[in-house]
Amino acid sequence: MMAMDAGLKVKSGELAELLGDVDRLVVAYSGGVDSAYLAATAHDVLGPRAVAVTAVSPSLADRERRAASDLARRFGWNHRTVMTHEIEREEYARNSSDRCYWCKTELFEVLAPLASELGAAMAVGTNLDDLADYRPGLGAARENSVLTPLADAGLTKSEVRQLSAARGLPTADKPASPCLASRFAYGVRVTPEGLRRIDRAEEVLRTLGFDVLRVRDHGDLARIEVPGHEIERAAAHRNAIEAELKELGFTYVTLDLAGFKSGSLNATLSEPTIRRGQPT
Numbered sequence: 001m002m003a004m005d006a007g008l009k010v011k012s013g014e015l016a017e018l019l020g021d022v023d024r025l026v027v028a029y030s031g032g033v034d035s036a037y038l039a040a041t042a043h044d045v046l047g048p049r050a051v052a053v054t055a056v057s058p059s060l061a062d063r064e065r066r067a068a069s070d071l072a073r074r075f076g077w078n079h080r081t082v083m084t085h086e087i088e089r090e091e092y093a094r095n096s097s098d099r100c101y102w103c104k105t106e107l108f109e110v111l112a113p114l115a116s117e118l119g120a121a122m123a124v125g126t127n128l129d130d131l132a133d134y135r136p137g138l139g140a141a142r143e144n145s146v147l148t149p150l151a152d153a154g155l156t157k158s159e160v161r162q163l164s165a166a167r168g169l170p171t172a173d174k175p176a177s178p179c180l181a182s183r184f185a186y187g188v189r190v191t192p193e194g195l196r197r198i199d200r201a202e203e204v205l206r207t208l209g210f211d212v213l214r215v216r217d218h219g220d221l222a223r224i225e226v227p228g229h230e231i232e233r234a235a236a237h238r239n240a241i242e243a244e245l246k247e248l249g250f251t252y253v254t255l256d257l258a259g260f261k262s263g264s265l266n267a268t269l270s271e272p273t274i275r276r277g278q279p280t
Helices: 006-020 033-049 062-075 099-118 128-132 137-143 157-166 192-207 228-236 238-247 264-268 271-277
Strands: 025-028 050-056 079-083 121-123 214-217 221-225 252-255
Touching: 006 033, 006 157, 025 033, 025 099, 033 050, 033 062, 033 157, 050 062, 050 099, 062 079, 079 099, 099 121, 099 137, 192 214, 192 238, 214 264, 228 238, 228 252, 238 252
Parallel strands: 025 050, 025 121, 050 079, 221 252
Antiparallel strands: 214 221
8 A cells, every 4th residue: 555645644534534423325436536435435434334336327338337346346345236317307318507417316316215225324426626616416416415525524636546546446547437428518419329329439549549538429520539648649540530430420520639628518608507506
């Protein structure tokens, strides 16, 4: 294990105390950096009274589902999967700026009966940085009394990565990988077929060695984002990329010269909309 500085030790201790205040806990566990660290710490503190639950739906990439299961098995966490059906909600499928609110509402409505059966609280891996970002799903968490232990302990994304590395979690340097629906430009309807297409399109880029990437769905147009230093390499593969993405049904394939930017689709939102999506 890597050593950690005094400040991180204090925050790590605060997180353990927060988790120790609950008798049982259901952790919404996607296998990403934050939820993996929360699941690991909850297991350390609560043992089998902590349950990591992965929501499986068309919006979860196949590789992410497998990775989440493999990680839980490797560390011996109490792990379950549940099916969610956000795609069947019109409010979600229409893909307005509040899509994430309806996704999280579906998640918590599915997790609530399990939490009730176990006599457990529910928690998500929201970190301190998330509170300053456009995150309409945070509203659903508040409405459902879902705990946010990482944020409450004052842990930022960078600190979660450092703590993950210190305890040997392979997710410490894992690139962010939000749900596949986040690749759809607002207003482009989210469908099971579209989600599968995006999943396959991003696998095309991964087979070429790109780890940090997004394929944004603008309807007929696929907009590829890779880090700035990778743009020339992606352009060198343009013929193969174009052919495979057109085979998937895109009419146009573009490479964004601005490079990868998490949440880039939020640039189309108005400032009042963004403010409404922030926590109060």
